[in-house]
Amino acid sequence: MAMNTTLKAIADPVRRKILELLKHQSYSAGEIAQQFDLRQATVSYHLKLLKQAGLISERREKNFIYYDLNASVFEEVLRWLYSLGVKGDD
Amino acid sequence: MAMNTTLKAIADPVRRKILELLKHQSYSAGEIAQQFDLRQATVSYHLKLLKQAGLISERREKNFIYYDLNASVFEEVLRWLYSLGVKGDD
DNA sequence: AACCTATTTAGATACTTTTCTAAATAGCTG
DNA sequence: CAGCTATTTAGAAAAGTATCTAAATAGGTT
Numbered sequence: 001m002a003m004n005t006t007l008k009a010i011a012d013p014v015r016r017k018i019l020e021l022l023k024h025q026s027y028s029a030g031e032i033a034q035q036f037d038l039r040q041a042t043v044s045y046h047l048k049l050l051k052q053a054g055l056i057s058e059r060r061e062k063n064f065i066y067y068d069l070n071a072s073v074f075e076e077v078l079r080w081l082y083s084l085g086v087k088g089d090d
Numbered sequence: 091m092a093m094n095t096t097l098k099a100i101a102d103p104v105r106r107k108i109l110e111l112l113k114h115q116s117y118s119a120g121e122i123a124q125q126f127d128l129r130q131a132t133v134s135y136h137l138k139l140l141k142q143a144g145l146i147s148e149r150r151e152k153n154f155i156y157y158d159l160n161a162s163v164f165e166e167v168l169r170w171l172y173s174l175g176v177k178g179d180d
Numbered sequence: 181a182a183c184c185t186a187t188t189t190a191g192a193t194a195c196t197t198t199t200c201t202a203a204a205t206a207g208c209t210g
Numbered sequence: 211c212a213g214c215t216a217t218t219t220a221g222a223a224a225a226g227t228a229t230c231t232a233a234a235t236a237g238g239t240t
Contacts, residue, residue: 004103011101012228013094016170023174029187042229044188049227063186063237064097074176078168080106084113086179118218132199137236153207153216177200 002054002078009053014038015046019055022069029065093166099143104128105136109145112159119155158168 010016018032031041047067051058054073059066082088100106108122123133137157140146144163149156172178 003106004101007097007101007106008227011094011097014228016097019174022132031184033187038228039230040187041189041231044158045228047190060237063184065187071171071172071175072177074174077175078171078178081161081164081168084159084161084164086161086168088168099220104198123217128198129199129200130217131219135198138218149185150207155217169226 002073004082005053006055006073006077009049009055012046014043015050016048018043018050019068019069021066022056026059026066026068030069032067092163093170094111095143096145096163096167099139099145102136104133105140106156108133108136108140109159112146112157116156116158119157122157 010019014036017035019059021027021032021035029044029047030040032047033040036043039082047056050067055070057069057070059068100109104126108127111117111122111125116130119134119137120130122137123130126133137146137148141148145160147160149158
């Protein structure tokens with residue numbers, strides 16, 4: 001089940017871009033929303049799905065909510081890919 | 091775009107199971123369909139998506155169509171995962 | 181407390197995906 | 211070629227997902 005949630009989470013380009021943004025630093029929900037031509041409520045919905053998948057975590061500071069990437073959740077996906085015979089580093 | 095197609099393809103449990111089945115040997119469309127509680131037409135639809143994603147290839151023999159896994163397509167996904175900082179083999 | 185700003189939640193709508201049934205195709209085999 | 215088997219395609223219905231607007235919450239600030 002975890003795997004399904006993870007893969008569904010990254011099967012959307014908006015959510016992948018959010019993860020990429022968070023690679024180097026945290027951003028608030030508002031800062032993330034600015035990167036898209038979408039309403040804040042919509043971005044908030046994507047953040048919720050990423051959070052549910054465990055791919056990001058949130059942290060309140062002042063009245064902002066900052067998001068952080070948690071890439072370790074991908075390890076299961078990685079193992080699955082390897083199990084199918086994908087060859088590792090190239 | 092390729093990435094999006096690949097990730098959408100594996101974001102479905104039926105399609106993931108098809109890939110797993112094909113890991114060790116080829117199977118015909120009918121043999122694959124038998125593994126699921128779904129109509130053959132439905133499985134055929136999933137096979138079409140996997141084919142479009144380049145994850146499987148087909149090969150006619152008699153009047154069967156056999157499918158083969160092509161895991162190399164996953165390399166792009168793997169690179170993306172690594173780029174996010176997922177640590178490799180554990 | 182009243183207000184302001186950041187963000188989420190609720191509910192509606194639009195779009196996409198999955199599944200089904202029925203019909204079509206494609207290639208053997210007698 | 212007529213019939214058989216395997217599979218796909220077309221079209222409709224059902225289910226799931228993404229987006230929007232409007233309203234609610236939550237926490238600072240004065």
